[in-house]
Amino acid sequence: MACPYFAGKNRPSSIQSQALESRQSIDASHSHHNNGINNETPLSYKTYLKIPQLLSAQSLLSSEGGKVTPVHDEHLFIITHQAFELWFKQIIFDIESVIKTFDCEYLEERNTLCIIQRLDRVSQIVKLLCDQFPIIETMTPQDFLEMRVYLGNSSGFESMQFRLLEIKLGVCDELRILYNKVHYTDVFFGEEKDKIFKARTEKSLLDVVNNWLERTPGLEANGFDFFGKYKSAVNGMIDQNKVHAEACEDLDKKQVLLEECQSQVDIFATLFDENLHNELRAKGNRRLTHKATLGALFIYLYREEPRIHLPFQILQRLMDIDSAMLKFRYNHACMVQRMIGSKIGTGGSSGYMYLRSTCGDRYRVFLDLMNLSTYLITRDRIPPLSAKYKHGMSIHDWMDNLSSSENDVDEESGIHSVSSHPSLAEKFKKATSLSGQLILDENVNHYRHAGKPETEV
Numbered sequence: 001m002a003c004p005y006f007a008g009k010n011r012p013s014s015i016q017s018q019a020l021e022s023r024q025s026i027d028a029s030h031s032h033h034n035n036g037i038n039n040e041t042p043l044s045y046k047t048y049l050k051i052p053q054l055l056s057a058q059s060l061l062s063s064e065g066g067k068v069t070p071v072h073d074e075h076l077f078i079i080t081h082q083a084f085e086l087w088f089k090q091i092i093f094d095i096e097s098v099i100k101t102f103d104c105e106y107l108e109e110r111n112t113l114c115i116i117q118r119l120d121r122v123s124q125i126v127k128l129l130c131d132q133f134p135i136i137e138t139m140t141p142q143d144f145l146e147m148r149v150y151l152g153n154s155s156g157f158e159s160m161q162f163r164l165l166e167i168k169l170g171v172c173d174e175l176r177i178l179y180n181k182v183h184y185t186d187v188f189f190g191e192e193k194d195k196i197f198k199a200r201t202e203k204s205l206l207d208v209v210n211n212w213l214e215r216t217p218g219l220e221a222n223g224f225d226f227f228g229k230y231k232s233a234v235n236g237m238i239d240q241n242k243v244h245a246e247a248c249e250d251l252d253k254k255q256v257l258l259e260e261c262q263s264q265v266d267i268f269a270t271l272f273d274e275n276l277h278n279e280l281r282a283k284g285n286r287r288l289t290h291k292a293t294l295g296a297l298f299i300y301l302y303r304e305e306p307r308i309h310l311p312f313q314i315l316q317r318l319m320d321i322d323s324a325m326l327k328f329r330y331n332h333a334c335m336v337q338r339m340i341g342s343k344i345g346t347g348g349s350s351g352y353m354y355l356r357s358t359c360g361d362r363y364r365v366f367l368d369l370m371n372l373s374t375y376l377i378t379r380d381r382i383p384p385l386s387a388k389y390k391h392g393m394s395i396h397d398w399m400d401n402l403s404s405s406e407n408d409v410d411e412e413s414g415i416h417s418v419s420s421h422p423s424l425a426e427k428f429k430k431a432t433s434l435s436g437q438l439i440l441d442e443n444v445n446h447y448r449h450a451g452k453p454e455t456e457v
């Protein structure tokens, strides 16, 4: 596809003039939309993207007022920070839209792909930002020292957008590391402070993902009872390991095997015992609720089921973002160490040491998803999905394919088309929507088999 701004300098002249004419007519039709742009100015690359404003936003302090020693690399320093801020803006924009889409009673399955695309975009942007640190590293520490004096006490610590981004993802306030006994909100004032405080009262991506996971069909004890079945499978595995260990004739080896069994018991206890999970969560060692953790584990174990592909993709993308953010913090810290060694930062922190302490698990948001691998069991032990559950998963497609006029009653099975009962169809969709994660209702099957919509779902 051609660049939308290509006015055709190199095109043959007839095409060029046609293009110009068509551009002029588009410009004319757009002129009344030109928010903030003079009506007489035709919309162009320059005006639409506000290039002049963008290019006039780099004021080099080192060459201001005829200073004799301008620092060449101050230009790079400004451009790099501004590029980061622009990308932060895009990330916040996308995360907000994903939170909004997730934040509903049930998620429209057709929105899942868009969520995955946007989460993927966010992780790609953060990866790109990680790769921008080597660019700033082309500035030598000596050159940075020359210009550091101009920075005063200003610091990346004052980046409001970076804080918004962290808050919207779900970084836990209580787990943050205090630097220089300063709370991160103390460096903001006025409108910036208001924005940060408002964001702290709103749902984060972690909150809405948690709620969505809690609704995973299959968790209900009186339905598929995933937790009950999974516990039996794990206990069966540990019992078998114990039998194997007890039978070992080599006493040293037997001891090792029995200890391994005990450590398995202890590891799985952190999942099986909800109170223990809640204690860990209160300490910040778990971020998802117990129910949401089970929902995520369910998706992990049954990810090969076609209807679970997309929910699994969502979890993958969330982990990508979490890993990329960790790399961002780490790359920044390494760059800072290279630039200022163990000097204190312009914002007053211990510099590298402070930044290094932010690279731990305290700042992770979706760490629980990574840790799910702890609870994976071999394929042969995964409790098979019941026929009823599988049936519930496929019924959605069946319903979507029905045309309401022609298929009111299926002659062979005597089943009434749900789509001829709009309110029922809606409830039906909710009840069977997997990425919508609404509890699968027993009545779905009752209705399917009864053939008549006697009971509303």
Ligand code: HEM
Pocket: 080, 081, 084, 085, 136, 144, 154, 155, 156, 157, 158, 159, 162, 332, 335, 336, 339, 340, 344, 345, 346, 347, 348, 349, 350, 351, 352, 354, 355, 358
């Ligand atoms: C020569 C380049 C850089 C140096 C020497 C540097 C140094 C530092 C230091 C020492 C801190 C800790 C706070 C302080 O005491 O000031 C910090 C924080 C921070 N910097 Fe940089 N930085 C550089 C480039 C960047 C760039 C390009 C960005 C991108 C926006 C950035 C974003 C941040 C952020 C967001 C924080 C807060 C981190 C947190 O509190 O978790 N820095 N920086």
